[in-house]
Amino acid sequence: MHEQDLDKLVGRKGKVFRARWERAFDRIMTPFEEFIHRQTTSGVLLMICAVVALIIANSSLAPYYEALLSKYAGITFGDGGLKMSVLHWVNDGLMAFFFFHVGLELKREFMVGELSDFKHASLPILAAIGGMVVPALIYFAINPNGDAQHGWGIPMATDIAFAVGTCALLGKRVPHSLIAFLVALAIVDDLGAIAIIALFYTNEIHQLSLLWATGLTLFLWILNWWGVRNPIPYLLVGAGIWVQLHHAGIHATLAGVITAFAVPAKPKYNPEAFSAQVKNLVRRFDGSYRPGENVLRNERMRAYVRALGDGSRLAEAPLQRIESGLHLPVTYIVIPIFALANAGISFEVFTAGDGVFNNITIGVALGLVVGKLIGISGATWLGWKLGLGKLPHGCNFIHIIGVGFLGGIGFTMSIFISELAFSGSPNLVLAKGGVLIASLIAGISGYICLRKAAAKSKEAKAKPEENVAE
Numbered sequence: 001m002h003e004q005d006l007d008k009l010v011g012r013k014g015k016v017f018r019a020r021w022e023r024a025f026d027r028i029m030t031p032f033e034e035f036i037h038r039q040t041t042s043g044v045l046l047m048i049c050a051v052v053a054l055i056i057a058n059s060s061l062a063p064y065y066e067a068l069l070s071k072y073a074g075i076t077f078g079d080g081g082l083k084m085s086v087l088h089w090v091n092d093g094l095m096a097f098f099f100f101h102v103g104l105e106l107k108r109e110f111m112v113g114e115l116s117d118f119k120h121a122s123l124p125i126l127a128a129i130g131g132m133v134v135p136a137l138i139y140f141a142i143n144p145n146g147d148a149q150h151g152w153g154i155p156m157a158t159d160i161a162f163a164v165g166t167c168a169l170l171g172k173r174v175p176h177s178l179i180a181f182l183v184a185l186a187i188v189d190d191l192g193a194i195a196i197i198a199l200f201y202t203n204e205i206h207q208l209s210l211l212w213a214t215g216l217t218l219f220l221w222i223l224n225w226w227g228v229r230n231p232i233p234y235l236l237v238g239a240g241i242w243v244q245l246h247h248a249g250i251h252a253t254l255a256g257v258i259t260a261f262a263v264p265a266k267p268k269y270n271p272e273a274f275s276a277q278v279k280n281l282v283r284r285f286d287g288s289y290r291p292g293e294n295v296l297r298n299e300r301m302r303a304y305v306r307a308l309g310d311g312s313r314l315a316e317a318p319l320q321r322i323e324s325g326l327h328l329p330v331t332y333i334v335i336p337i338f339a340l341a342n343a344g345i346s347f348e349v350f351t352a353g354d355g356v357f358n359n360i361t362i363g364v365a366l367g368l369v370v371g372k373l374i375g376i377s378g379a380t381w382l383g384w385k386l387g388l389g390k391l392p393h394g395c396n397f398i399h400i401i402g403v404g405f406l407g408g409i410g411f412t413m414s415i416f417i418s419e420l421a422f423s424g425s426p427n428l429v430l431a432k433g434g435v436l437i438a439s440l441i442a443g444i445s446g447y448i449c450l451r452k453a454a455a456k457s458k459e460a461k462a463k464p465e466e467n468v469a470e
Contacts, residue, residue, distance in 0.1 A: 042331045043165025046411065049339035050436075057344030065344055082246070090341045091419055094334045096242055096256040098412075101330045102190050103260025104323040111265055114184035123380055123389035124181055127400075128188035130379025131407045132156040135371030142363040150421045151360060151431050153196045155367025157413030159439070160186035161335070163406040166443050166450075173454035177392035178399050182406065185376065193413045194257055201420040202250045209248035213255075216241045220262035229264055229318045231325075251420065265319045274315035281308050335412065342415045345432050356437065360427050364418075364434025368408040369442050376404035398456060402449035408442030410435050 056065050074083030084092065115121040135155035143149050163182055167174045220237050228234075238259030246252040281304050288300040313321065356362075380400050383389050391400065414435045422428035 042161035042335055043159075043163075043168075045331065045336055046159075046161055046339050047165075049336040050343040050411070053340045053342070053344035054436075057346050058348075062344075062346065069341055082243070087341055090337055091416065092246065092252050093242075094337060095416065096253045097326065098330055098334050098338070099194070099253045099256030100238070100260050101256075101323065101326045102194075103257035104263065104319055104326070106187055106191055106257075107261055107263070107265065108319060108323065109184065109187050114180050115187065119389065121184060123383050123391075124184035125188050126379040126383040126388065127181075127376045127403075127407075128185045128192065130375035131158065131185070131189060131372050131404070132192045132375070134375030134378070135367035138371040139363040139367040142366070143359050147422075147425065147427060148360050148363070151364065151418065151427070153193075153200060153417045154364050154414050154421060154431055154435065155371055155410060155438070156189075156196065157193045157410045157417060158186045158189045158372070158407045159409045159411040159413060160190070162409040162411055162439065162443065163446075166406055166409070166447055169447060170450055170454065174450055175392060175394040175399070178395050178403065181392045181395075182403050185403070185407065189407070190413065193417065194254065197251050197417065197420065198254055201417065204249050206248045209244045210250070213241050213244035213248060213250075216244065217258055217262075220259060224262050224264050227264070229268060229314075231263070231318060231322050234259055234263055263319045263322060265317050267317045268314040271315070274312075278308065338412065338416075342419065342432070343436070345429055345436065356433065358430055360430040361434040361437070364410075364414070364431055365438040365441070368410050368414070368435070368438035369405070369445070372408040372442065373401065373404040376407045377401050380404075394457070396453060396457060398449060398453035402446050402453055405442050405446035405449055409439045409446070411439050414439075 056062065069085065069087040071086050072083055073086060073089060076083075109115045114124065136152045139155050140149065140152045143151065160183065163186060164179065167179055167182065216237050220234060220241075223233055223237070238255055241258055242252045242255035245255050285301055285304040285308075288304065377397075377400050380391075381397070384391060391397070415432055418428060418431040418435065422431055
């Protein structure tokens with residue numbers, strides 16, 4: 001907020017003291033702009049951590065790296081407890097917060113975002129479905145038998161942080177509408193990945209624990225119905241669901257999504273009530289002002305400022321408040337640790353035997369690069385020709401092909417599904433290798449394609465101007 005805006009809010013001309021670094025926070029971003037900024041930051045950090053993990057795994061530190069990840073740690077309570085390797089704590093425990101964050105994003109998008117209007121959501125939904133089905137079919141065609149076939153879900157995922165981060169490298173050359181299309185597609189893709197994990201990558205189910213998890217889920221919705229807006233009860237019940245799902249044999253990270261869907265999306269104050277409260281508090285603040293007096297010396301002014309802060313929190317939906325609050329820990333702690341723990345692949349695996357030319361690596365890589373391209377661009381073209389939706393404003397079909405390539409950056413979710421499909425198997429490294437190779441090829445191809453699309457759009461705009469000049 002700029003000084004002029006602050007002057008209007010307080011009702012008098014006065015100097016606003018700010019350090020130089022505070023000016024970086026002056027610009028007010030819309031929720032969508034904030035979302036894009038977060039994903040871009042996350043993508044850059046994710047890339048750095050993945051490179052660091054690869055360097056460690058192929059250096060003299062590799063034995064210590066593997067020993068740390070395989071070390072067991074746990075929580076003991078009474079005669080029971082929970083004990084897992086460090087790698088499992090990262091993938092099952094920390095990633096629950098990632099899935100909680102994804103669940104909040106999904107709920108927001110379906111309620112008020114790009115997916116709330118079917119007219120705008122139809123093409124991204126079709127593109128996401130095509131981008132999940134075709135890669136799975138390509139992988140299954142290459143690996144139809146044996147243990148390898150369990151990896152069919154790996155190439156179905158898209159890493160939204162990497163994809164949006166690649167778009168950010170092109171700056172204003174990528175239309176805002178195309179980024180919205182990509183985000184909507186990736187979010188539907190995340191929903192599909194969550195469904196696949198729940199339905200196809202679940203072990204033997206223990207019914208009693210599942211019953212407890214169901215009961216706790218119902219209690220979450222009762223909290224929502226009662227109008228509970230404090231996040232702590234939801235987090236505590238969500239932790240209980242996590243424990244019960246873990247004991248039930250269902251992947252415990254799904255507790256994050258279940259909890260997120262129950263978080264209230266309605267604020268306590270509607271805009272009219274909040275506006276009236278702000279005006280009243282500012283009027284009282286003005287009435288309590290004494291020339292030359294510091295706010296610390298005036299108890300009434302301090303009270304009004306505090307009340308204004310409390311009111312602003314109540315005017316914001318708990319869903320939005322929690323989603324914003326999770327941004328820092330998920331972006332700077334959860335995702336980097338996940339990348340450090342899972343991206344460390346020894347290149348020795350690919351120098352022996354068939355190297356990278358094994359069916360699992362090829363299936364994953366082709367599924368992500370070729371399958372995503374054909375599935376996303378093909379489904380979008382079909383929906384466009386059938387009149388089910390329009391291409392994003394200011395975009396041509398080369399832009400859509402670029403998005404098809406970017407959809408092949410699987411990384412986070414693809415590696416996560418690899419862990420579920422091939423846990424404890426030598427095939428795990430081969431699958432991860434396919435994900436890394438595909439993500440690199442898809443990212444570079446998508447960048448080049450979108451750059452060419454931007455140049456073509458610029459030429460198309462320049463031609464009418466040349467004709468007018470003639």
